[in-house]
Amino acid sequence: MPFDFQMDDLPRVIRAGRYPLADRNFSVSYLNSGTNALHIYDYHGKIRLSGNQYAIAPGTISITPTGTDARYDLEKPGFHYCTHFKFPAKSAKSGKELSLPLCIELGEARSAAESKFMNLVWWIQQAEASPEADHAASLVLQEFLIWLYWINKSRSENFGRKARTAVVSAAMEIDRCLSKEISIPEISRTAGLSQNYLALLFRRQYGITMNRYLIIRRIEYAKHLLECTALPVKEIGTRVGLPDPQHFNKLFRRIAGKSPSQFRNKI
Amino acid sequence: MPFDFQMDDLPRVIRAGRYPLADRNFSVSYLNSGTNALHIYDYHGKIRLSGNQYAIAPGTISITPTGTDARYDLEKPGFHYCTHFKFPAKSAKSGKELSLPLCIELGEARSAAESKFMNLVWWIQQAEASPEADHAASLVLQEFLIWLYWINKSRSENFGRKARTAVVSAAMEIDRCLSKEISIPEISRTAGLSQNYLALLFRRQYGITMNRYLIIRRIEYAKHLLECTALPVKEIGTRVGLPDPQHFNKLFRRIAGKSPSQFRNKI
Structure with a gap:
């Protein structure tokens, strides 16, 4: 019962x-x-x-x-x-x-x-x-x-405490490094696990890849800056670790469904 | 603002x-x-x-x-x-x-x-x-x-962290010792403060004296045992640190507004 x-x-x-x-x-x-x-x-x-x-x-x-x-x-x-x-x-x-x-x-x-x-x-x-x-x-x-x-x-789901800890610390590390051009292999090294194993654990817990999670968090942070500041879009891209404006625009559109400027102007 | x-x-x-x-x-x-x-x-x-x-x-x-x-x-x-x-x-x-x-x-x-x-x-x-x-x-x-x-x-209210900690640890100590015939001076010693000073801090934070708090917690615990077990009232008194049945009855009435038996029978 x-x-x-x-x-x-x-x-x-x-x-x-x-x-x-x-x-x-x-x-x-x-x-x-x-x-x-x-x-x-x-x-x-x-x-x-x-x-x-x-x-x-x-x-x-x-x-x-x-x-x-x-x-x-x-x-x-x-x-x-x-x-x-x-x-x-x-x-x-x-x-x-x-x-x-x-x-x-x-x-x-x-x-x-x-x-x-x-x-x-x-x-x-x-x-x-x-x-x-x-x-x-x-x-x-x-x-x-x-x-x-x-x-x-x-x-x-057979998901041990150690695995949870590694995944959570990887997610924290992603947050900590949002403004840098960090790559997934670097984060895996920080978590002390092989890249493949961490990737597997991460997908199992979050249902998405680490790379997608990293992008989602970058775009989240970009939305915050677009909403709350008057910083130029290009500068915001740099602050969220996506200094190439075209790349930033493309990723932002993919996640948010509209361009950074449209998001800012609530179009 | x-x-x-x-x-x-x-x-x-x-x-x-x-x-x-x-x-x-x-x-x-x-x-x-x-x-x-x-x-x-x-x-x-x-x-x-x-x-x-x-x-x-x-x-x-x-x-x-x-x-x-x-x-x-x-x-x-x-x-x-x-x-x-x-x-x-x-x-x-x-x-x-x-x-x-x-x-x-x-x-x-x-x-x-x-x-x-x-x-x-x-x-x-x-x-x-x-x-x-x-x-x-x-x-x-x-x-x-x-x-x-x-x-x-x-x-x-000018109530420092150290004072808060002392008061909270005194309250924890009271909880830990509910089943014993502990006295307030003993608890003050555990908190590492003079009895008078702790009493003052406690009253300031809880609005009641330590002694009343101790009684309230004992009666709380007794209510729990009355509600959830078939233990004899006398035995419950002992378990909440009030082994004298008359004293237990008197305190219970004062806090709960009825006798232990009445409380148990929801009279």
Whole structure:
């Protein structure tokens, strides 16, 4: 049984914190009748969720949907991060439905998850003092759930953390070098992977080639300069790493569907 | 002129990235006719925003509202984080309006800001590959803006980073020790501040005393156990650090307005 939620529904955070747990032998039953629970564990043990048993270890995350019985058998007492949340009774929008398994091994994504969770706890702790904090906590939790969906999806696509890191750092490097005439081989060297392998990983994650991504980002940056400055088109080409005006024009047309001047004049 | 926004309005992120800038002598004018811009600077220089001049340095953040002219004079070329975003044409809800100055020195909050921003850039980079990414980016940016509001408010209340850190770590320590009979003096020792000074800072930030906060968190945790488990009330008292049943009952009534059993039976 997966946990399904509407991407656009803003969850209300009922509580978030770091709590101790010491249950042995599945002796205590936790039943959230009105809320969903999400835990990140620090300890080893087992959990039974609606009939299924999962092993838990530091870095395991579990979701207990509303009305689901959860029982624990811990090897020894420990702590977990815990949040309880509700979705609005009426789904607001015709948003996309996302689906998560009830148990996910975070693996190397654990520290990122914990830092997102700490941010959630931080906002909840401010809630006594500032009325904006509850809303911010909702936003943080919603992003966290979408991120979990993304992590899990990438995982099931057999896409390891190391590969993700390499692809993200290649994308960052592309951004960093937008104004230069950088080439893809140079970026591959920075990422420390063979050009072919990085190209494959990149295509798999972004659905486009690195070269196309580089062009899209250059044209994005050019659009920004066209919109926001009075710089001559030629100068803008140079600033986005495409100093040859003809080449710049051609690429811009291909991506944006019109020439730089037409884009600027909103034709 | 401040930057005003509705807390509930979800911004649409048009672009986010890390871009180079090299403008000298206020020679280039940046005018965002349709979007708001937000920058975090890595370099030293000056910015003119709608008639006002601000000094910028690594860790300065600036906001250029729609229709505002921005000009730069950099000491030498550098990078900035940049995002452009729009709010919905029609404000959706009767949300609270928050106000930010156009220029904020992040100070020691800089690394937190950059890590939030990197998260934003990361989502925007995924946008080619996953349709959820745009929505997640909107959530991250909205939380970022509320966080900036909070940072700026705390700053203007003359509430330093060190004090904030001490108060937050005291609140974390309270959470960590909920199940023990911990006392406030012990927590003060953990925070490394004198009890009186910490108490003052805590009250200033949370609007309540540390002791009341500790009780509220204990009762929160007790509510969770009452709702989600069949543990006896006495056992729950022990688990939330209030092993004396009478004392537990009294405190629970004071905070929750009814007894633990009434709360459990939803009377």
